[in-house]
Amino acid sequence: MLAVGVDLGATNARAALIDVDAGKVLAETKRPWPSHDVAPSAVASIVGTVVREVDPKNERVGVGIGFAGMLRGWSGVVVIAPNFGWKEIDFRSLVRAEVGERCELYNDLNAIAYGEARYGGARGVRDVVCVYVGTGVGGGLVINGQLYAGATHLGGEIGHTKVIPGGRLCGCGMRGCLEAYTSGRNIQKRAQEELRGGERSLAVELAGGIDHVHAGFLDEAARRGDVYAGRLWEEVSTLLGMALANAVTLCNPSRLVMGGGVWQGAPELARRSIARLFEFVNQPSREGFEVVDTALGDSAGMLGAAALIAGQPAREGEG
Amino acid sequence: MLAVGVDLGATNARAALIDVDAGKVLAETKRPWPSHDVAPSAVASIVGTVVREVDPKNERVGVGIGFAGMLRGWSGVVVIAPNFGWKEIDFRSLVRAEVGERCELYNDLNAIAYGEARYGGARGVRDVVCVYVGTGVGGGLVINGQLYAGATHLGGEIGHTKVIPGGRLCGCGMRGCLEAYTSGRNIQKRAQEELRGGERSLAVELAGGIDHVHAGFLDEAARRGDVYAGRLWEEVSTLLGMALANAVTLCNPSRLVMGGGVWQGAPELARRSIARLFEFVNQPSREGFEVVDTALGDSAGMLGAAALIAGQPAREGEG
Numbered sequence: 001m002l003a004v005g006v007d008l009g010a011t012n013a014r015a016a017l018i019d020v021d022a023g024k025v026l027a028e029t030k031r032p033w034p035s036h037d038v039a040p041s042a043v044a045s046i047v048g049t050v051v052r053e054v055d056p057k058n059e060r061v062g063v064g065i066g067f068a069g070m071l072r073g074w075s076g077v078v079v080i081a082p083n084f085g086w087k088e089i090d091f092r093s094l095v096r097a098e099v100g101e102r103c104e105l106y107n108d109l110n111a112i113a114y115g116e117a118r119y120g121g122a123r124g125v126r127d128v129v130c131v132y133v134g135t136g137v138g139g140g141l142v143i144n145g146q147l148y149a150g151a152t153h154l155g156g157e158i159g160h161t162k163v164i165p166g167g168r169l170c171g172c173g174m175r176g177c178l179e180a181y182t183s184g185r186n187i188q189k190r191a192q193e194e195l196r197g198g199e200r201s202l203a204v205e206l207a208g209g210i211d212h213v214h215a216g217f218l219d220e221a222a223r224r225g226d227v228y229a230g231r232l233w234e235e236v237s238t239l240l241g242m243a244l245a246n247a248v249t250l251c252n253p254s255r256l257v258m259g260g261g262v263w264q265g266a267p268e269l270a271r272r273s274i275a276r277l278f279e280f281v282n283q284p285s286r287e288g289f290e291v292v293d294t295a296l297g298d299s300a301g302m303l304g305a306a307a308l309i310a311g312q313p314a315r316e317g318e319g
Numbered sequence: 320m321l322a323v324g325v326d327l328g329a330t331n332a333r334a335a336l337i338d339v340d341a342g343k344v345l346a347e348t349k350r351p352w353p354s355h356d357v358a359p360s361a362v363a364s365i366v367g368t369v370v371r372e373v374d375p376k377n378e379r380v381g382v383g384i385g386f387a388g389m390l391r392g393w394s395g396v397v398v399i400a401p402n403f404g405w406k407e408i409d410f411r412s413l414v415r416a417e418v419g420e421r422c423e424l425y426n427d428l429n430a431i432a433y434g435e436a437r438y439g440g441a442r443g444v445r446d447v448v449c450v451y452v453g454t455g456v457g458g459g460l461v462i463n464g465q466l467y468a469g470a471t472h473l474g475g476e477i478g479h480t481k482v483i484p485g486g487r488l489c490g491c492g493m494r495g496c497l498e499a500y501t502s503g504r505n506i507q508k509r510a511q512e513e514l515r516g517g518e519r520s521l522a523v524e525l526a527g528g529i530d531h532v533h534a535g536f537l538d539e540a541a542r543r544g545d546v547y548a549g550r551l552w553e554e555v556s557t558l559l560g561m562a563l564a565n566a567v568t569l570c571n572p573s574r575l576v577m578g579g580g581v582w583q584g585a586p587e588l589a590r591r592s593i594a595r596l597f598e599f600v601n602q603p604s605r606e607g608f609e610v611v612d613t614a615l616g617d618s619a620g621m622l623g624a625a626a627l628i629a630g631q632p633a634r635e636g637e638g
Contacts, residue, residue, distance in 0.1 A: 079603055080603070126470065127469065141569075141570075143462050143467055144462075144465075146463075148462055149571075150570065150571025150572075151445065151446040151572055151573035151607065152573070152603075152604070152606055152607055152608075153571070154571040154601065154603055154604045155569070155571040156569065156571075157571070157601050157604070158568075158569055161564075161565040161568050161569055161601075162561050162564060162565060162599045165558075165561055165599070172601070172602070174599075174601075174602065176599075242481050242484055245480075245481060246480040246565065247569055249476050249477075249479050249480050250458075250474070250475065250476065250477055250569065250570070251460075251474060251570070252468075252469025252470050252471060252472075252474040252475075252476070253469075253470055254471070280484070280493075280495075282473065282476050282480075282493075283491070283492075283493065284389050284471075284473055285469075285471070285473045287391075287471055288470065288471055289470070
């Protein structure tokens with residue numbers, strides 16, 4: 001069975017024709033966005049282009065789209081998509097006009113979580129939590145081998161669990177979210193502010209200037225014993241480790257799959273966060289539990305979205 | 320279809336014969352424990368007695384037992400049961416010798432959550448989180464209308480999610496657990512210590528002495544403007560509200576069912592905690608979400624355990 005998986009990232013649209021039974025990518029393509037503020041209809045049109053490129057003979061059973069944004073259940077409506085600056089857009093209708101009715105939107109981390117559980121780092125595992133620490137922080141839940149999207153498709157939003165009541169301001173408008181402390185964007189912004197404010201760190205030299213400091217340079221500095229980076233990583237790893245531990249304590253998965261640009265580009269932070277996770281987690285939940293890195297990398301979302309559309313009954317636009 | 324639900328509480332064993340389709344209690348009985356340190360074989364024997372009392376004609380399809388303790392998956396082994404002081408006890412084998420093979424142990428909060436979702440405060444709702452704040456703090460998850468016990472039956476353990484890294488010592492041996500701040504036992508212990516240490520509160524007068532202060536009197540004092548109780552409730556409601564909000568943000572249920580002795584006996588604390596929950600929760604998750612009180616009260620666990628055993632395939636002792 002063949003299906004097309006689409007990933008709509010910050011800089012481009014990617015599509016792959018997937019052999020769903022084998023979990024194999026048969027063809028792949030991508031197109032950059034023409035501008036920063038790309039309109040919904042233009043994005044839908046580009047989706048049509050990349051889908052036709054990877055599946056010119058229309059062999060697919062459907063098109064699954066992993067979308068970085070909050071969706072309203074099965075309605076196909078994007079509630080908010082920070083990457084595109086969209087609010088309340090009936091994006092699925094636009095895409096269906098391009099690629100046909102058998103097309104569904106999934107939260108990007110839901111698609112990734114399902115991809116990893118079906119084909120990747122948690123293959124064959126029934127109960128999986130997947131968390132990506134990148135530009136933002138998100139997650140997805142696989143329960144009894146099925147994606148659990150949540151009652152309104154907002155399940156797995158670990159980035160917006162609160163770690164410090166009334167704490168740092170998050171991009172979502174609330175305070176104290178995990179993402180406000182641990183996302184690449186927020187780590188970078190905070191470190192640059194503190195370094196401009198007089199803090200000193202080896203990360204500035206490594207980066208070639210404060211403006212270029214990001215999580216990767218801070219990680220290198222922390223590894224080399226830099227005091228500022230070490231203190232920052234102590235705080236960030238404690239909060240990330242606590243939030244991961246709490247998700248494991250609450251959901252009792254047998255595997256946690258970790259990925260994302262910050263997680264993969266800051267191995268010292270990842271190492272410390274895992275140590276904290278095992279320190280904070282409900283101790284009996286450690287039995288039979290393990291943490292692994294993403295095995296599918298950038299293809300996880302396309303693989304997961306294709307598998308989801310292939311396995312899913314056709315649905316109408318219920319709320 | 321008839322099944323027997325059993326609840327093994329701190330002071331007694333209760334059993335009910337349940338009409339599973341109607342969710343109706345047809346007969347009910349209870350027996351107190353003979354002593355504080357009651358042995359597993361004595362508890363199993365009492366379970367046999369109460370089961371035969373409510374179902375003398377052996378009309379049941381099975382016996383479901385809600386058990387306040389941590390279980391090891393479907394093995395029937397109790398990992399730890401603080402109420403009885405047990406560790407690593409193959410309790411299911413003892414009970415099966417008394418009541419027959421069709422008998423299963425469930426975590427008490429799992430049984431309660433399923434009972435509320437099937438018959439009570441979340442009847443007909445697919446995705447439910449249930450949290451009890453009583454002597455301890457526990458929870459259960461119902462996903463797609465089915466109990467989600469977790470990979471090793473430790474799902475829903477919200478009481479052992481961490482709210483303050485390195486914070487107050489919990490009965491589980493770890494620090495900073497929600498339960499260490501918000502369970503009846505810990506609230507009472509802490510308040511009595513602080514009042515003996517020189518804090519003053521109206522709760523002492525209401526209770527007739529420091530030794531009698533508990534969450535109910537502190538709640539009454541807070542309602543009347545008492546400074547100590549108000550400050551304590553501010554802290555407890557902030558941490559409880561945050562933990563509940565995080566569970567809702569992560570699991571995206573459409574209903575949260577709340578119960579337990581402290582929750583029901585301290586309405587001012589409950590009111591403040593709900594306000595905090597709505598303040599801290601991922602805002603889009605509020606759509607279509609509501610908080611309700613337990614509708615089945617003390618019978619929730621027996622109803623849920625009976626429904627679970629009636630709906631479940633017979634299982635062998637896999638891990």
